[in-house]
Amino acid sequence: MVTNLPDKAKSKWAEVVAARNIEDKIRLMKEFLSICPKHKGTAKLIINVKRKISSLEEELEAKKRGRKTAKDLFAVEKAGDVQIAVVGLTNVGKSSLLSALTNAKPLISDIPYTTTLPIVGAFHYEGIDFQLVELPALMEGASEGKGCGLKTMSIIRNADGLILMIDSSKNPIEQWQALTKEFENSRILIKKPKGHVEIIRKPAGVITMGGGGKLIDCSFEDVKALLTDYGFKSVFVKLIGEVSIDDVEDAVFGMSTYKPTIVLANKMDIPSSQENLNSLLQLVVGLKIIPVSCLTGMGLNSVGNALVEALELIRVYTKPPGTVKPDSKPIVLRRGATVGDVAKSIHKELFERFRYARIWSGSIKGLRVGLNYLVEDGCIVEIHSR
Ligand SMILES: Nc1nc2c(ncn2[C@@H]2O[C@H](COP(=O)(O)OP(=O)(O)OP(=O)(O)O)[C@@H](O)[C@H]2O)c(=O)[nH]1
Numbered sequence: 001m002v003t004n005l006p007d008k009a010k011s012k013w014a015e016v017v018a019a020r021n022i023e024d025k026i027r028l029m030k031e032f033l034s035i036c037p038k039h040k041g042t043a044k045l046i047i048n049v050k051r052k053i054s055s056l057e058e059e060l061e062a063k064k065r066g067r068k069t070a071k072d073l074f075a076v077e078k079a080g081d082v083q084i085a086v087v088g089l090t091n092v093g094k095s096s097l098l099s100a101l102t103n104a105k106p107l108i109s110d111i112p113y114t115t116t117l118p119i120v121g122a123f124h125y126e127g128i129d130f131q132l133v134e135l136p137a138l139m140e141g142a143s144e145g146k147g148c149g150l151k152t153m154s155i156i157r158n159a160d161g162l163i164l165m166i167d168s169s170k171n172p173i174e175q176w177q178a179l180t181k182e183f184e185n186s187r188i189l190i191k192k193p194k195g196h197v198e199i200i201r202k203p204a205g206v207i208t209m210g211g212g213g214k215l216i217d218c219s220f221e222d223v224k225a226l227l228t229d230y231g232f233k234s235v236f237v238k239l240i241g242e243v244s245i246d247d248v249e250d251a252v253f254g255m256s257t258y259k260p261t262i263v264l265a266n267k268m269d270i271p272s273s274q275e276n277l278n279s280l281l282q283l284v285v286g287l288k289i290i291p292v293s294c295l296t297g298m299g300l301n302s303v304g305n306a307l308v309e310a311l312e313l314i315r316v317y318t319k320p321p322g323t324v325k326p327d328s329k330p331i332v333l334r335r336g337a338t339v340g341d342v343a344k345s346i347h348k349e350l351f352e353r354f355r356y357a358r359i360w361s362g363s364i365k366g367l368r369v370g371l372n373y374l375v376e377d378g379c380i381v382e383i384h385s386r
C-alpha cells in the first residue's frame, strides 16, 4: 500500500537519510513520526521507524558506556561462502541440527531457551562452505524486541538464507503462524517475491536505473520524482524482477528483505510426527519442506542440496591459463552471475585487466567468451588478462 505521505513528512525523511550522526538521526526520526499521518497505509512504516529508533538509542547508550553490550555479544562475523541462520521456536532442535551437521558443540537440552546467544558452526557441502548460525529461539513479540528479538531479527536480515525449524511432534500450524507473524512484522519475506528494489548510493551523479527487472505500474520518471521527493540525488536503482512503485517506496525506508528459506520438519522419529507433517505440507506451499530427525540423522543428507537450490547457488571452478586441473575449491556465486563476477571475486585487478575467458561446461570445451557470459553450476573458467 502506498504511504501517501505529505511533502512535509517526505522532506523530513530526506533529512533522516542525510543525517550523519546517531543523535541527529534519532531526533529527526522522532520528528518524522510526529508529522507522519497515522492510517492503514503507514502502520507498518511507523512500527519500522520506531524499531529503528530503539535500536539506534541502544547503540548510542552503548557508545556512552563504552562497554560490551548485548549487541556486541550478538555480533556474528560472516565466514565461509554463505551464511544461513537457523531459526525456530524453542526446543525444536536447532542446537541438535548444528551438532549433527557442523563442528559446533552447543548445549542440547529440553529446558526451554537453552541457547541465549548465536552459535556458529561450519557445514561443508560439495565445495560450499556454509556458516550455520543458530539463533536464540524466537518467541511471540520478537519483532517488537521481546527476548532479544530485535538483535535476532537483525542477524536474520543480514544472513544469506534461512533454515526454519519446526518440531513435528507438536502442533506445526501454531508454530508456523507464530514464526511467520514475526517475519511479517519485521518485513522479512521468506517466499521469493515477484520483484524487489535496491537503492544503491553513488558518490556523485544523478538517479539512474538498471538491473534487468522492469517497472509494472509506473515509469522511470515516476520513480525519479518519488526518490527526489525523499531527497535522493545520486543513486542507482537496481530492479530485480517485476517491481511496483510501492516496492520502490519500501526500499526508500529500507524495509522488506527477501531471504531464501528451507523448512526442516524435525523429530520425525516420534510416531505422532507424520500426521503433523501432513498438516504442515498442506499449509505451506512454495517452500521446500524436508522431514528430518536430528536424533537419528534421517533426512539430513538432503539439507545441503536444498540450500543450494533455494539460494540458487552455483559453483565455478577456476584454473590459471596453461594449467590442466582447476582449483578444487570452487567460487560460490548466485544464478545469473557472469564471467565478470567470477573475475571480480578473484581480484579487482583481474576484472580491470580482463581480456577474455575460456569456458568448459558440458559439451562446451574451451569456448572463448567475454565479461557478460553467464556462468553455470560446475563450469570451469580460465581468465586471460593483460
Ligand atoms: N526425539 C527427538 N528429539 C529431538 C530431536 N532433535 C532434538 N531433540 C530433543 O529436543 C530437545 C531440544 O533440543 P535442542 O537442540 O536443544 O533445541 P533448540 O531448538 O536448540 O532449543 P533452545 O536453544 O532451547 O531454544 C532436546 O531434548 C533434544 O534431545 C529429534 O530429532 N528427535
Ligand SMILES: [Mg+2]
Residues within 6 Å of the ligand: 094, 095, 096, 106, 107, 114, 115, 134
Ligand atoms: Mg539451542
